[in-house]
Amino acid sequence: MQDQLSGELHFMNVTTAPPEYWDTHYEQQNLVYEEQSIPFRELFDRFMPRGGDCFEVGCYPGPFSIYLAKRFGFRVNGIDTTPFVSTHLPAHLREQNVEVGELIQGDFFTYDAERTFDVVCSFGFIEHFKDYKHAIERHLNLLSDDGTLVISTPNFRNIQYFLHRWLDAENLERHVLAAMSLREWRKQLESAGLKIIWQGYYRTADFWWESSETTVQLERKRLMVRRALQAIDRRISWPNRWLSPYMITFAKRVSDDDSRPRKTC
Numbered sequence: 001m002q003d004q005l006s007g008e009l010h011f012m013n014v015t016t017a018p019p020e021y022w023d024t025h026y027e028q029q030n031l032v033y034e035e036q037s038i039p040f041r042e043l044f045d046r047f048m049p050r051g052g053d054c055f056e057v058g059c060y061p062g063p064f065s066i067y068l069a070k071r072f073g074f075r076v077n078g079i080d081t082t083p084f085v086s087t088h089l090p091a092h093l094r095e096q097n098v099e100v101g102e103l104i105q106g107d108f109f110t111y112d113a114e115r116t117f118d119v120v121c122s123f124g125f126i127e128h129f130k131d132y133k134h135a136i137e138r139h140l141n142l143l144s145d146d147g148t149l150v151i152s153t154p155n156f157r158n159i160q161y162f163l164h165r166w167l168d169a170e171n172l173e174r175h176v177l178a179a180m181s182l183r184e185w186r187k188q189l190e191s192a193g194l195k196i197i198w199q200g201y202y203r204t205a206d207f208w209w210e211s212s213e214t215t216v217q218l219e220r221k222r223l224m225v226r227r228a229l230q231a232i233d234r235r236i237s238w239p240n241r242w243l244s245p246y247m248i249t250f251a252k253r254v255s256d257d258d259s260r261p262r263k264t265c
């Protein structure tokens with residue numbers, strides 16, 4: 001447990017990217033929704049259920065929730081520590097004609113929803129916590145019987161690790177590499193009684209960075225690496241552990257399995 005008070009929030013899981021980091025990052029961003037830049041769309045088409053309530057953990061700035069709501073008819077719910085989730089996100093979602101449920105500014109690790117959701121998802125959340133398994137467990141507490149869980153992280157292991165260490169070291173520090181393991185996710189989810197619908201790496205190769213450390217030379221190298229990997233990506237479709245930029249798992253709670261653990265934390 002991290003013994004840290006930030007505003008009124010008490011953070012219950014040690015994070016590699018504290019709220020101040022995200023708030024500063026978001027202050028510099030305009031809220032723009034670009035459907036074409038959302039990854040996993042073809043996988044969503046295959047594995048997402050239709051309709052009901054969706055809950056996104058770490059939901060700001062909301063592109064995934066917007067896409068899922070527009071495409072599959074979900075009502076959007078979510079939580080994020082950033083105050084922008086209350087001041088900016090509701091209007092942004094409504095501008096996109098998305099039905100809004102509950103948007104909470106708060107710490108996911110102390111949040112008690114007192115209800116469950118048809119879809120619980122996060123995109124780039126669990127890998128910011130040392131105890132990422134606890135983060136996954138908290139996702140499960142929110143999932144309804146027959147609910148669908150979607151967890152995704154970037155892939156910073158293997159060749160990606162060396163690229164990030166070389167060109168994106170500051171960002172690498174904000175990520176817990178142990179959390180980027182499809183095998184560990186599968187083990188944990190199956191032992192909690194979920195059925196894995198699909199899991200895998202996403203796209204063949206790409207490189208992204210998020211760093212305040214910038215020089216002309218460094219930027220040139222980053223762009224060069226990105227161009228080279230994107231060129232490979234355009235020619236070859238081979239999701240892999242070495243260079244794929246993302247990984248994702250879709251899992252479903254099997255309602256007739258009475259052995260699944262109930263709320264544990």
Ligand SMILES: C[S@@+](CC[C@H](N)C(=O)[O-])C[C@H]1O[C@@H](n2cnc3c(N)ncnc32)[C@H](O)[C@@H]1O
Binds near residue numbers: 015061079
């Ligand atoms: C990588 S970002 C996710 C971005 C977003 N899902 C997207 O791509 O559209 C991680 C998010 O988790 C939020 N976050 C970090 N710690 C949190 C916590 N303990 N409880 C709730 N949200 C948290 C951050 O403010 C940030 O918005």
